[in-house]
Amino acid sequence: MNLRAIKAVTETQTRILDAAEDLFMQHGFEGASMRMLTAQAGVNLAAVNYHFGSKDALIEAVFRRRLDAMNTERIAELERLEKDAAGKALSPEAIIRAFIGASLRMIEDTRGGGRTFTRLLGRAYTEPAKPIRQLIGQMYATAMERFKAAFVRALPELPKDELVWRLHFMFGTLAYTLAATDTVQLIAGAKPEDRYDARVLEDRLAAFMSAGLLAPLAGTVNVRIAA
Amino acid sequence: MNLRAIKAVTETQTRILDAAEDLFMQHGFEGASMRMLTAQAGVNLAAVNYHFGSKDALIEAVFRRRLDAMNTERIAELERLEKDAAGKALSPEAIIRAFIGASLRMIEDTRGGGRTFTRLLGRAYTEPAKPIRQLIGQMYATAMERFKAAFVRALPELPKDELVWRLHFMFGTLAYTLAATDTVQLIAGAKPEDRYDARVLEDRLAAFMSAGLLAPLAGTVNVRIAA
DNA sequence: GTCTATATCATGATAGAC
């Protein structure tokens, strides 16, 4: 009888996943080695292959551990909003908050590694390696469709291709915020206590993103100074 | 007499820089090896160390080749605008265009490797390795200060810490756009001919970013549906 | 399930012939 089928996650697996999260974030997927990883996890070098099969499978496990739950939470929040609205259109800002809230709340989780994961996630969005892009794409697919549909309903007058671009920009804003909140010196000017406060960050991000999403159409208001 | 002092950039150096740009973008700095790199450049394995001294020095050279010029161009464009305005305040959107224009125009340069570099650059913004962050930070420092001052002058009523956050968000939007324009599936819905048209992209980005920059202050307009 | 030991190959860097 297979014990692993019952106790799906062992102590060793958790330690490996925690170390992998941290080291993939710091050094990238190719840059973080099995030796670094098993040393930091305090497990044997062979343990990764035993528990996960290969380095690539470990990468997938790292994302799967948190990302599936995160996107499920996003969709649940959106559906809660839609139910409460009872047929009325949602405000774009409310939809935005439903999308960004789950990831921002994770920033506050330093003990459980959530913050590390969000930084890894932000980095992974700009990862060109095909297998990783496909992996992330798959894991986001359902939530993306749901949210896109919600935005279409909330903004029926916005041309579809314009919406797609603006979703792209919004995604980028979030990705960079997740990845760089810890690192970038620009933010040095910001009050430290605000930096990781999910509520404050959500307010700031939601204000910025919804204004961008609702911007006047380019072409109709292109005022260039000295053009 | 040192010939390299006269002809600063040799054919071999250019080939190495081109290959490095491409492979650092694809595999990250740690993931791209000297062997890959010299093979793709069609030069000897020892050539990198001879011409650049080390892998780290090569990384710096890759950025320096284009980034210094890019930021000089940005500042020149800003100063041109300020001169034309003759003391009057610039519009935030004009300042934004001055900042993003130089990088977006580079996307169109497929032959010379500009597009590759912009993608590398977008990736590098989320790179946590300290030496690289410091390098990029240094190279941006002057331009950042100049542009921040311009925004302060254009938006005297916007609180400083709010401005800093919004600049951070704008930077993120641009970074992600540079890094992911080629890759992300979301954009699959966009017309392909628009995807790399710097003018179209600049219009879309400028509209999004300036709306975000001018958004009503968070806290004053936080309308939550079903809160 | 966990360990040691090892196979096989890639890594960055350099010494020294040409």
Place this chain on the structure above:
DNA sequence: GTCTATCATGATATAGAC
């Protein structure tokens, strides 16, 4: 300036004892 050859180290992965 360019090459080959080589060093010391580190890479992923696995076989087999416990």
